Amino acid sequence: MSKRTIIITAFALVLLGMGLIFTRSRVEKPPTLSSEVRRAPEQTPAAPAVAITGGEKETRSREGGAHPFCAPGSTLYLTQAQQEYRLGERGPDSPDVQAAQRNGAKAKVTLRVVDSRGNPVPDADVKVAFFHRGPYSVDGKTDENGFFTAKHMSESDVHFHASKEGYYRTYRNYWFYREGKPCAKDGRWIPWNPTLEVVLKEKRNPIRLLERTADIELPARGKRYGFDFAVGELVAPDGKGEHADIWLFCDGDMSYPPTQNFTNELIISTSQPFAGFVRRRKDMWSKMIVDYEAPEDGYSHQFLLKIRRSTDKIFEKMELGADEYLIFRTRINIQPEDQVCANYGMIFGPIHYGVKSNDREGARVILHYFFNTTIGDKNLESGPKDPKDRIRL
Secondary structure, three states: OOHHHHHHHHHHHHHHHHHHHHHHHHHHOOOOOOOOOOOOOOOOOOOOEEEEEOOEEEEEOOOOOOOOOOOOOOOOOOOHHHHHOOHHHOOOOOHHHHHHHHHOEEEEEEEEEEOOOOOEOOOOEEEEEEEOOOEEEEEEEOOOOOEEEEEEEEOOEEEEEEEOOOEOOEEEEEEOOOOOOOOEEOOEEOOOOOEEEEEOOEOOOOEOOEEEEEEEEEOOOOOEEEEEOOOOEEEOOOOOEOOOOEEEEEEEOOOOOOOOOEEEEEEEEOOOOOOEEEEEEOOOOEOOOOOOEOOOOOOEOEEEEEEEEOOOOEEEEEOOOOOEEEEEEEEEEEEHHHEEEEEEEEEEEEEEEEEEOOEEEEEEEEEEEEEEOOOOOOEOOEOOOOOOOOEEO
């Protein structure tokens, strides 16, 4: 055996031995628990909540840990703190505020429930949810002046809703905590016992409105098409519609799928004088999210939606948000003394539009709308629906 062969063999044996030692150390090393594993916090028994209404006390407790107002359809979108808070006023929290957030603090609120005209609503059902190691619901009814007072421990905020037969339920919330503000002292949230107004909109004259979600296929981009709200289709020769309530014009240089810079736009317009659109924001706190009636004036002839972007950057964006809607006026008939008689309705945001995935020439528009078929009636309060009206075309 040559000297070179002996050296190579010895080196291979050394490597083999080191490998066996490393493997054994990995197998025999006992497993360890991750330092990130923590014991679940202990559950604190539910403490009773105290409600004070009309000078009487009543004690109630809420079972379970479910958020009482986070059921499907609840409308907790904004907070009073977000509405009042300005970013430039931030600062460090005081020790009292830090302790209130960490351990909770006593909180007290008074609700003043009124109708849409500002009149007090007595005997309304009220639920107030405080949060302190779990949610606690304080239930009761408003007094003859529409007031209801509740108190409990809270870590930062309170959620509440009011309801009554003949009214639309309203949800609200209020934040005691405001970052950098002296909002807690001596174990209490400040201000102590603020009066919070809750508008409980009355049911005035709900009627059956035609409600439809129309999935509209436009044969070509860059061309105007009429759409009939009553029929729910494009007007002839592109559909069975008879009256062009609105015109739809969809255009852009959008490729599908989008792989480069593109522009996409939709113009919704009317052809008659005095017809048009008024943009509104939904009342997301109330079950009655729209205006009771269409306005007399303020209508614009057209409404533009547009997006100009690349795959990773938006240069221009104009849209109708999910919290917005358009009131429209169409089928104008001028009466004696120049009074405008028309049909009214609403288009809910968002409005979806763009190219069709299987047709590079055509376009697609999806409208969710309500249409009052009674000419001259401005009522937008939608009541019970006929199942055949609420269809997807």
